[in-house]
Amino acid sequence: MTLKEKIQQLPDKPGVYQYFDKNGHLLYVGKAKNLAKRVKSYWQFTPKLCANPQLSLRISKMIKQTVSMDYIIVNSEHDALILENSLIKQLGPKYNILLRDDKTYPYIYIDNSQEYPRFDITRKVINSKDITYYGPYSVGARDILNSIYDICKLVQKKSCLKSKKLCLYYQIDKCLGPCELPISKERYQQEVTLASQLIKNKKLLLGRLEEKMEFYAQELRFEEAAELRDTIERIERSQIKSEIDFATNEHYDIFAIESSEKRAVVVKIFMRHGKIISSSHEYLQLHEGLDLNELYSRALLGFYKDEKPPITAPILLPQSFEDKELIAHHLTKVFGQKAHILIPQRGKKKDLIALAKLNARELLKKDRETLNVKILEELQELCQLQKIPNRVEIFDNSHMSGVATVGAMVVYENAKFDKKSYRTYHLEAKDEYSQMRETLTKRVESFSKNSPPDLWILDGGATLLKLALDILESNGINLDVIAISKEKVDAKAHRAKGNAQDILYTKEQIFRLKTSDKRLQWVQNLRDEAHRAAITFHKKTKLKLDQESRLLSLHGISAAKIQKLLNHYGTFEALKSATFDDIRSLLNTKDAKTIKNFYK
Known part of the structure; x- marks a missing residue:
């Protein structure tokens, strides 16, 4: 069946459609309330099948590359939205927008049903009507919590009340000692109220911490003063300073997007109890232009996911978008109550939007100053990469005579190593080829939870490159791969051998670049970090094995x-x-x- 015939025979039902290029690579995933109507809108059927001239430049370019399509019928437009989002996250199509910030944000909470309640951290809703939440916090939640326990005389640990005996925390005046002493609920509540005020008012909390830091400095307790200084910096990092104060208990989640020719940034600001408590942002590479409808949809779906947040708040946006009502309907299901997506036109809510957009513009400006885009663009041109490699995953394996065999994946994003995203794997395979296959397979299996990057780099040669491409192809994933290996000198590839030069392998070509070439040095830097991570994890694993072997020997x-x-x-x-x-x-x-x- 030709592409034209397939399009003309599409059903009038909700579903998801996929466009593929001549090599079978996935170009685009879209959803539709009516598959026939939606897909036909992309095309002009006479005198021959071609792109609709009214399409945007980005979509027109995609349609010109399309040679085949598939579709999946679902029960409703809402089901199509969920399936589309899942496929985009897992497969990373070329013309879809992919946001990777899908982590959950922590909240500080207190269970008021307890006789002597204490504060803790959660990322999920706790099934109790007596829970009070504070957050979300992009960074600094643990620092705020630790600061509260340093300032307020609360029950410090969950196990404290069970002991029925006064402990060190009482001796150093950091707990009232309700485990043994007859502390009234009213007296304890005073400490809870103070802690709640400090959590809600960062300015007040930071003032108390700064006083303590100055005291430590005057007492020549410089290490403790330095620790407090670092704590203060981390707490400050999450907040956007603003004079906007609603003087009420209103909550808002504010989203704003700004873009340049090749980059965009999504800013999220969280207002609780009328005050801005934290913010976060995410950059993304614009490989094929900007689609604000898709970007706002991805941002909201990615942040709220399919779990009700501990605090639900109205969502403020600077502008409407095509799928606004569909997203609001989905979030209503997730929240268990009506979700409000508002486009404020005046007043303080409009000021919040202006603040978010101002910060987005500043972040974009700062990003251009710090990101070394030139090398990435040159590497893209040299290796004919589909995308500028903004996020890269690099793999290496390590073992000693088949013992303590491990794999490591390091992540490089936005011009720096993202150590929180590093992953290590215990491997069963004994040879290098099988070890890499096991490592890469484990990573592919996690794509549904952690989306694929722009580029893979392997520590190996042409054989491992082909292995990676085969694994990706068998899973329907179109992803660029580069392998880097030492040129063999005297039939051996020694890292320290002076005459040995690194060779780059891509799907189409082999590059022997000069050692002074910045593109080669960039790949080498990433490879070396993966090598370091693999060896470190191998040594740790080997030490554990040796200790257990000695115990068995005894x-x-x-x-x-x-x-x-x-x-x-x-x-x-x-x-x-x-x-x-x-x-x-x-x-x-x-x-x-x-x-x-x-x-x-």
Whole structure:
């Protein structure tokens, strides 16, 4: 069936459609209330099938590359929205906009039903009517919580009340000691009220911390003063300074987007109890132009996900967008109450939007000053990459004679290493090829939760490059891959060998660049970080294995038998969960008893 015939036979039902290029690569995923009507709007059927001349430049370019399409029928437009969002996150199509900031933000909470309540941190709704939430916090939640316990005389730990005895916290005047002393609820509530005021009012909290920092400095307790200084900086980092004060208990979530030719930034500001408590932002690369409707949809779907937030607030936006009502309907289901998406035209709410847009413009300006786009653009041109590699994942494996075999993935985004996104893997494979296959397969399996990047870089040659491309293709994912390996000198590829030069491999070409080439140095820097992460994790794993091997040896299990067990089970964790009969079949009854008793 030709593309034209397939389009003309589309059903008048809700669903999701996918466009593919001549190589079978996914170009675009879209949703539709009516598949036939939506998809046909992209095309002009006479005198031949071509792009509708009324399309935007971005969509017109995409349609010109489209040679085939697939579609999935669903029950409703809402179901289409959810499926579309899931496919975009998992497959990262070329012409869709992908936001990666899908983490949940922490809240500080207190359970008022307890006799002596204490504050803690959560990221989810707790099933109790007596919970009070404060947040969300983009950064600094733990610092705020620790500061509260440093200033207020609250029950410090969950286990404190169970002990029924006064502890060190009472001795250093950081707890009233209700575990043993007859502290009235009214007296304890005074401390809770003070803590609540400090959480709500960062200015008041920071003032108390600064007083304490100055006291430590005057007492020559410089280490403690430095710790407080760092705490203050982290708490300040999450907030946008503003004179806007509603003098009420109103809550708002504010979203704003600003863009340049190649970059955009999404700013999120959270107002609670009439005051701005925190903010966050996310950059994204504009590979094929900007679609504000899609970007606002992705931002709201990505932030709220499918879980009710501890605090639901009206959403303020600077402008409306095509899917506004559909997103509001979805969020109403998620919140369990009506979701309000507002476009303020005047007053303080309009001022909040203006503040968000101002900060977005400043972030975009700062981004241009710090991001080394030139090298990325030159690498894109050299290696014929589909996108400027703003987010890169780099892989390496490490082992010692097949022992403590591990894989590591490091992440480079927005011109710096994102260490919170690093991942390490315990591997069962023994050879380099199988180890890389196992590592990459594990990563692909997590794409539905953590979207694919713009580029993969592998520590290896052409064989591993082909392996990666095959894995991606078999999972329907179109992603650029670069491999980097040492040129062999005297049949060996030594990292420290002076004459050995690095070679870059892409799907189409092999590059032997000069050692002074900035593009090569950029890839080398990323490869070296992955190598460092893999070796560090290998050493940690090997140390743990050695310690466990020594303990088993002390219980009479020989080194040869330990190696036999590891060859069979792969890890000590797997051995620990093995049955008595399984171990006995490998060794003997006596050793099986020894091992099972050891792990008890």
